[in-house]
Every structure is written in structure tokens, then in C-alpha cells.
Amino acid sequence: MSERPRWDRxxxxxxxxxxxxxxPDPSVAAVYTAAARRQGVELEPEAVRARFHAHFQSDAVHGENGVLSTDEETERRRWRQIVVGVLPEIPEPESAFDELWEHFSRPESWRCFPDVAPALRALKLMGIELCVGSNFDGRLRGVVQGLPELASWVDSLVISSEVGYRKPHASFFRAACAHLGLPPExxxxxxxxxxxxxxxxxxxGLSGLVLDRGASGTLDLPQVANLTALVQSFSPWSVGRGPW
Ligand SMILES: [Mg+2]
Incomplete structure (x- = not known):
């Protein structure tokens, strides 16, 4: 499992x-805390953060094709359940769900990490095809289109609710490879x-690399601390890849 990616391939x-x-910027905890406050409920952002983490990790909602299957309606159910779980004190959970769903659909609610645009540009110039593959739902299309750092460089977008299966199901990764037009290896x-x-x-059958922005360095998997390090991993192999 800890095998390094074959960068030349x-x-x-x-x-x-x-x-x-x-x-998300502001943070999920800040946004949920504000949503509760609008309904007259004061909560500690740290408590909200811990609740969100717990409810986001529990994967109890599945689509009709079993574990890890999904679609847009399943994702709405998942997020409704998360909102109710994180904010059980609020009197009108449905209106909070609608507000939060809308909030996170907007590009201005999100921010790219600073290493994203330079890394994507460098990888594109090496001739590498770039895909975003996410367990987010269809809202991600609008978010990506509204963030120039992504919209400029990303070739394709693969979303679990459109594929029918969430990561880590193999069908998701097969769909991503199909979008890229490349074999898994x-x-x-x-x-x-x-x-x-x-x-x-x-x-x-793909290669995998952990992006550990906290850089704990203790994993038994290939990892980088930022996307600049990812680009540098390719550098010895980049000669002849680009348009020059
Ligand atoms: Mg993630």
C-alpha cells in the first residue's frame, strides 16, 4: 500500500x-453557529465544530444501490441529517438546512489554498490532465466555475452524486479514469x-498520494505536505512532457 507513485507513468x-x-471561508463551524444564532440559539463554535466532525464522519445515508451508492437526492438527505444532528436545538431545522445548502453552493463561500493555482498551472504545462473528483454534490460545478484558480486549469469534474457511487467505491475511480481518458495505472x-x-x-488500480497539510509525516502511505511538493515530484520526469 505504501508504494510510491510511478511518476514517469x-x-x-x-x-x-x-x-x-x-x-470553506468562513469555517463550517462559524457558518453553522451563525445559522443557529439567527434562530435565537447561541452555541459555542468549538462545540459546533466537534459535532460537525462527528456527524460528517458517520456515513449512515446511502442511495438505493447500497453502501456508498448516491445521487443528488441522497446527498440532500445526507446534508439534512447532518444539519439536524449538528444543530438539534434550533426550532426550524428545515429553514436552516435551506440556508446552509444555499450558502455552500456559492463560490464566494469557498477559498482555494494558496498553492493551488501555481501547482495546477505547472502540472498543466507539463501536459498532465487534471480532474477534480469529489464526494461533494452537483453544487460543486458552480463552485469550481466561480473560482478562477480552478476554472482555468481543471479539465474535468467527477462528482459522486453524478457517478452514482461515493469515494472510496471503485466505480467512482473508474469513472474518473474514463473522464481523463486514461487507464488507472x-x-x-x-x-x-x-x-x-x-x-x-x-x-x-490508481496511484494514490496523501496531501497532509499538517505534515505529520507518520503515515504508511506516500504523502506530500503541499501541492508545490507534488509538482517537484514530477520535475525529473517533466522534460518532453510540455508543449516546449
Ligand atoms: Mg477532502
């Missing part, structure tokens, strides 16, 4: 979205989630 990359390329998946982005990708 990689012709396409699937990037996870949240935590890898983008993050030429595709690298990069993300901040060990199971969803890396172990699942490796099981499906």
Missing part, C-alpha cells in the same frame, strides 16, 4: 476538492482523506 491526476484544493489520486482519496484509489 502518471499522465492524469484526480484531485479531491474540499481540504485539498478548497476550504496512468492516474494519480491526490487528497487529504486516507481512505476515500488514497487507499480507495490504490485498491482500484
Amino acid at each position: 502518471i499522465a492524469g491526476i484526480v484531485f479531491d476538492a474540499v481540504g485539498t484544493l478548497i476550504k 496512468q492516474v494519480l489520486c491526490v487528497g487529504d482523506d486516507l481512505e476515500n482519496d488514497v487507499r480507495g484509489a490504490i485498491r482500484a
